[in-house]
Amino acid sequence: MTGGSGGRPDGGRRSATREEGATRRSYYGQPVIKQPVWAPEIPWYFFMGGLGGASGGLAYLAGLRGSELLARRSWTIALAALTISPVLLIKDLGRPERFLNMLRMFKVTSPMSVGSWVLAASGTTTALAALNSLTGRLSRLSRAGRPAAAALGLPLATYTGALIAQTAVPVWHEARRELPALFAAGAATSAGAAATVATPVADAAPARRLALLGAVAELVLARVMERRLGELAEPYHGGPSGALSTAARGSTAAGALLVATRARRSRGAAIVAGSLLLTGAACERWSVFKAGFASASDPRYTIDPQRGRVTKRRASGGAGVAAGEAATDA
Amino acid sequence: MKLETHAWPGSYGAEAKPRVGFFTDTSICIGCKACEVACKEWNHVPESSEGFTGHSYDNTVALDADTWRHVAFIEQRKEVGVDGAASLAQSASLDQLIDETGLGTYQEGDGLRWLMASDVCKHCTHAACLEVCPTGALFRTEFGTVVVQEDVCNGCGYCVPACPFGVLDRREEDGRVWKCTLCYDRLKDDREPACAQACPTHSIQFGELSELRERAQVRVETLRDAGAEKAQLYLHDSDDGIGGAGAFFLLLDDPEVYGLPPDPVDTTHDIGTSWKAVGAATAGLGLTLAAAVFGGRR
Incomplete structure (x- = not known):
């Protein structure tokens, strides 16, 4: 179990009165909600699912455009990422041998249920498309498989934002409008960056454009999310998630700069740029993941907004109880 | 109900x-x-x-x-349901008592x-x-x-x-x-x-x-x-x-x-918001991919 507000990363940023007030209005500083039980497999899955999903889309479109080499490399990347993805997810289960229970039902109220079906379907179709692209076999099946893999890869890259948003963790739940877009941007960056690394410079122009578009969107959306979160965004400004957020931004910005300039001519620069962008996208997922733990462990983030809602409701509706409220805090 | x-x-x-x-x-x-x-x-x-x-x-x-x-x-x-003035007076004297005797534990004394x-x-x-x-x-x-x-x-x-x-x-x-x-x-x-x-x-x-x-x-x-x-x-x-x-x-x-x-x-009461955001992000990702692949010279 976690130790409440004692280990908060942002230390002395808040005024003393505010700290005392928060302590008094909680139960010995204990968290109100539980921290997730998810292990490091989960942020890596967010990264891999995004990489694999968007790579399928890139591969399919590159094939349509006639960029055969880029298409082939991207199908391979998609296959690799989507082979690792279910392994990560199954490993994180408390009862891995029961992983098939994930497909026992289909529930739209559960992003994890929807995601399990999307992953199963996109993994199967991506495997078909990639095998065809590498060996030339299964050509009739893969004619339908390719567009299906591309189409299913897109929600695979974004549903994970809804998955963490539909929890009681304030820093995730209150970012439910931004998280899917942030993860989509990270997926675009990752797919573009991985293809930039894996493809000769002359064939990688679409991949570089994708990486650049994704990186810019990722930097902007992270800012937008923090703005809208207001005080709840504190975990992004200190502690592990703050450090990861800074690393993500620096790495993504540097990679974007490089991919727009030298990476167009030099394969070496392209490999460095792609690696920086992949690192940035991974750090961004990790930052979001870690922020959730900090947000859940401090009762202030749960209690303060809820108390604010109650006070507001009472001020606009029945004023009867408000008097007693003020008296206790004195 | x-x-x-x-x-x-x-x-x-x-x-x-x-x-x-x-x-x-x-x-x-x-x-x-x-x-x-x-x-x-x-x-x-x-x-x-x-x-x-x-x-x-x-x-x-x-x-x-x-x-x-x-x-x-x-x-x-704090007292249960005593009127304000009496309660304040009692807790004030209790504070004094605690200061004087050093008995700080909550189980002792009234109030x-x-x-x-x-x-x-x-x-x-x-x-x-x-x-x-x-x-x-x-x-x-x-x-x-x-x-x-x-x-x-x-x-x-x-x-x-x-x-x-x-x-x-x-x-x-x-x-x-x-x-x-x-x-x-x-x-x-x-x-x-x-x-x-x-x-x-x-x-x-x-x-x-x-x-x-x-x-x-x-x-x-x-x-x-x-x-x-x-x-x-x-x-x-x-x-x-x-x-x-x-x-x-x-x-x-x-x-x-x-x-x-x-x-x-x-x-989950606002899951509709999340699915809408997923829909928009998914469409955005599709458009970005199309723009990147078809939107340039090479």
Whole structure:
């Protein structure tokens, strides 16, 4: 179990009165909600699912455009990422041998249920498309498989934002409008960056454009999310998630700069740029993941907004109880 | 009074039983922890080994996989329902007494109050844990309660951060999620849950939810009339963020003092917003891919 507000990363940023007030209005500083039980497999899955999903889309479109080499490399990347993805997810289960229970039902109220079906379907179709692209076999099946893999890869890259948003963790739940877009941007960056690394410079122009578009969107959306979160965004400004957020931004910005300039001519620069962008996208997922733990462990983030809602409701509706409220805090 | 949930009584038809629950009246809790012990005994819940916490007489800290009833202890230097001036004067002299004698412990002297409350799974009308559970291990029983099927749960852990009360938790050595079943096995035998039967003061009252809510309303009015101005019912209202709870409470102070969220909401109630955001992000990703591939010279 976690130790409440004692280990908060942002230390002395808040005024003393505010700290005392928060302590008094909680139960010995204990968290109100539980921290997730998810292990490091989960942020890596967010990264891999995004990489694999968007790579399928890139591969399919590159094939349509006639960029055969880029298409082939991207199908391979998609296959690799989507082979690792279910392994990560199954490993994180408390009862891995029961992983098939994930497909026992289909529930739209559960992003994890929807995601399990999307992953199963996109993994199967991506495997078909990639095998065809590498060996030339299964050509009739893969004619339908390719567009299906591309189409299913897109929600695979974004549903994970809804998955963490539909929890009681304030820093995730209150970012439910931004998280899917942030993860989509990270997926675009990752797919573009991985293809930039894996493809000769002359064939990688679409991949570089994708990486650049994704990186810019990722930097902007992270800012937008923090703005809208207001005080709840504190975990992004200190502690592990703050450090990861800074690393993500620096790495993504540097990679974007490089991919727009030298990476167009030099394969070496392209490999460095792609690696920086992949690192940035991974750090961004990790930052979001870690922020959730900090947000859940401090009762202030749960209690303060809820108390604010109650006070507001009472001020606009029945004023009867408000008097007693003020008296206790004195 | 609206008691219906998504699955109860609708999906049970003629087999639906009246919705039951707990009314925990904390004003008569004496902190004996008989509920914690009875729950562990009946349900074979492993020991919770937090040891000495220093938080008054609390040694189980919070609800989790191995604690399905948790008694909270809060020490307050405050009188119950004395008028303002008298209370201020008394606590002032008490402060002085403590300063002079060095006797700082809360148990000594008058003018202090000790809040005790037995917490439990709320068996929400709109239960986020049940909605997000991908395997269907969490289900709504014929009694309107929420139960985990231990032979189905695969330990994905989604319900753990989804619960607005932090009730569910994964048992490390076991890998699955555990919580209060409202003694589903006993209910099927027409017996009351172990904690309610063991409670010596009737602080934990078991019964049909509609009847419990009426009883609670009378009780809170009695306490208010007697001067307990902050006495309040918690989660008794069908219009709150979780549609009212199957296990609700009478508290003598604000919920957060007991470690309870003051305005909990079913975390899946706004899932439409999330799916819309996913739709927009998915379309955006598709367009970005198309722009990158077809939007340049080479």
